[in-house]
Amino acid sequence: MAGLAAKQLHVLRRRDFVVGDALIDGRWIAAAERDAVIDPATGEEIAEVARCSAADMERAIGAAAQSFASWRELLPASRGLILRSWASLMREHAEELAILITSEQGKPLAEARYEVVYGAGFLDWFAAEAERAYGETIPSHKPASLLQVRMQPIGVAAAITPWNFPVAMITRKAGAALAAGCPIIVKPAPETPLSALALARLAEEAGVPRGVLQVVVGNSIELSAPLLRDTRVRALSFTGSTQVGHLLLEGAATTVKKVSLELGGHAPFLIFDDVDIGKAVTGAMAAKFATSGQDCLAANRIYVQRGIYGAFVDALAAAMAELKVGHGLEPTTDIGPMTKASVAEKCRAHIADAVTKGARIFSTGNGEGLGPNFVVPTLLSDVTDDMLIAREETFGPVAAVLPFDTEREVLARANASEMGLAAYVYTDSLRRALRLSESIEYGMVGINTASFTGPPIPFGGWKQSGLGREGSRHGIQEYMELKYVCFGDLAA
Numbered sequence: 001m002a003g004l005a006a007k008q009l010h011v012l013r014r015r016d017f018v019v020g021d022a023l024i025d026g027r028w029i030a031a032a033e034r035d036a037v038i039d040p041a042t043g044e045e046i047a048e049v050a051r052c053s054a055a056d057m058e059r060a061i062g063a064a065a066q067s068f069a070s071w072r073e074l075l076p077a078s079r080g081l082i083l084r085s086w087a088s089l090m091r092e093h094a095e096e097l098a099i100l101i102t103s104e105q106g107k108p109l110a111e112a113r114y115e116v117v118y119g120a121g122f123l124d125w126f127a128a129e130a131e132r133a134y135g136e137t138i139p140s141h142k143p144a145s146l147l148q149v150r151m152q153p154i155g156v157a158a159a160i161t162p163w164n165f166p167v168a169m170i171t172r173k174a175g176a177a178l179a180a181g182c183p184i185i186v187k188p189a190p191e192t193p194l195s196a197l198a199l200a201r202l203a204e205e206a207g208v209p210r211g212v213l214q215v216v217v218g219n220s221i222e223l224s225a226p227l228l229r230d231t232r233v234r235a236l237s238f239t240g241s242t243q244v245g246h247l248l249l250e251g252a253a254t255t256v257k258k259v260s261l262e263l264g265g266h267a268p269f270l271i272f273d274d275v276d277i278g279k280a281v282t283g284a285m286a287a288k289f290a291t292s293g294q295d296c297l298a299a300n301r302i303y304v305q306r307g308i309y310g311a312f313v314d315a316l317a318a319a320m321a322e323l324k325v326g327h328g329l330e331p332t333t334d335i336g337p338m339t340k341a342s343v344a345e346k347c348r349a350h351i352a353d354a355v356t357k358g359a360r361i362f363s364t365g366n367g368e369g370l371g372p373n374f375v376v377p378t379l380l381s382d383v384t385d386d387m388l389i390a391r392e393e394t395f396g397p398v399a400a401v402l403p404f405d406t407e408r409e410v411l412a413r414a415n416a417s418e419m420g421l422a423a424y425v426y427t428d429s430l431r432r433a434l435r436l437s438e439s440i441e442y443g444m445v446g447i448n449t450a451s452f453t454g455p456p457i458p459f460g461g462w463k464q465s466g467l468g469r470e471g472s473r474h475g476i477q478e479y480m481e482l483k484y485v486c487f488g489d490l491a492a
């Protein structure tokens with residue numbers, strides 16, 4: 001495992017694909033101070049990147065503000081052409097991008113390849129949405145008047161992005177902002193700067209003009225402060241923990257920015273005893289173990305109706321026993337390392353807490369001893385509502401299964417959370433599916449499926465899982481202002 005990422009990156013370096021400098025005002029900035037990028041599987045340093053200062057961020061804000069007028073004046077179709085060209089370059093360089101993602105984030109290469117295609121899809125989607133940002137005409141309530149609503153770009157936007165989808169969370173935000181006519185400054189997660197910087201290089205190649213897309217890397221607190229206090233930054237989009245979401249929302253209040261937040265999940269996965277157990281296990285495996293469990297859509301509470309409870313637990317354990325744990329660049333790997341040591345520690349704390357409080361544990365033993373960031377895929381059954389894992393998002397390959405008796409009971413337990421991102425329901429009863437899809441308090445609901453994301457859908461959560469929506473026809477609105485215009489005195 002040692003040296004695996006370094007060997008692959010050596011090839012990419014020769015192709016100029018490992019970029020260590022930040023992109024500010026059309027120039028690549030080395031910065032006096034540098035930060036190490038670490039392969040989370042081995043702990044090895046694989047690259048160095050610029051550590052930008054608050055002054056660098058202020059320069060980026062100035063450059064973005066300067067670029068706004070000419071970018072918004074481009075015809076939407078012309079902005080769309082540039083976005084499409086950026087998407088094509090991503091697909092052309094999918095393998096290089098995927099290697100970068102896996103090397104710094106840890107996910108299996110096949111999932112990284114998927115992320116590149118998924119991420120490019122947002123650019124194509126918003127390229128088309130640029131031309132559909134319609135306003136409206138309102139039947140007038142005033143004589144001799146014409147009432148119009150126009151959608152206009154809000155101004156400079158900022159994106160603070162997470163490490164679990166280091167490419168797609170950038171294109172989902174930047175695609176929408178650029179399509180709307182807004183320049184955007186991206187502050188990627190310090191753990192995963194290489195994929196962000198490679199994306200910026202491709203954006204430059206695609207013709208995104210100077211100052212319109214900038215990537216500023218470095219310390220999150222230092223770099224977010226100028227973004228929050230500067231009145232020229234009119235929109236802020238963040239994906240990450242609810243805790244940091246609170247801080248950013250508070251910080252953005254002083255300048256009343258338009259804020260969109262995609263925060264933590266804690267998805268309930270409801271399985272009723274009328275379903276095919278095999279299909280439910282396949283769904284639960286996908287919803288639990290994608291991105292090695294580091295996914296805001298991850299099934300954190302798998303509720304199984306008593307009639308099939310034992311059989312389901314046995315079948316899930318058998319499926320989990322097959323999971324291969326290893327370096328993401330090894331082709332057989334299903335589960336990579338956790339990107340951050342703190343995530344692995346949280347998983348272990350959830351396991352310990354559940355076992356102390358009486359949960360049954362099935363440890364697959366897979367990946368044992370590989371290193372501190374690896375978490376052995378673990379099944380906890382007979383989980384009760386007082387256990388930490390039933391109350392907080394785990395963000396790792398630990399499956400918690402909880403028995404339930406009635407629909408009314410499980411609905412109340414599923415909704416008894418401050419999180420409201422995604423929920424899953426497996427049932428063969430159409431009436432039950434319709435009832436639950438209406439009464440479950442989550443922003444996204446998968447009925448008999450664990451796969452529902454993509455550019456056309458409004459991604460986002462209720463309650464403390466966030467504000468606003470990304471993707472879909474709604475996503476572009478996060479970067480637009482509505483303007484009402486009344487033309488009066490029109491009588492001849």
Ligand code: NAD
Nearest residue numbers: 161162163188189220221224240241244262263264296395
């Ligand atoms: P985090 O919220 O600390 O980090 C997410 C991003 O926020 C980082 O990449 C960083 O760029 C930025 N950030 C961190 N502190 C900041 C600050 N004070 N000001 C401005 N920006 C800041 O999350 P984490 O500790 O890396 O991960 C812990 C938990 O966060 C996970 O267990 C999970 O619950 C959640 N998370 C969710 C998502 C998601 O997709 N919704 C993604 C990553 C993490």
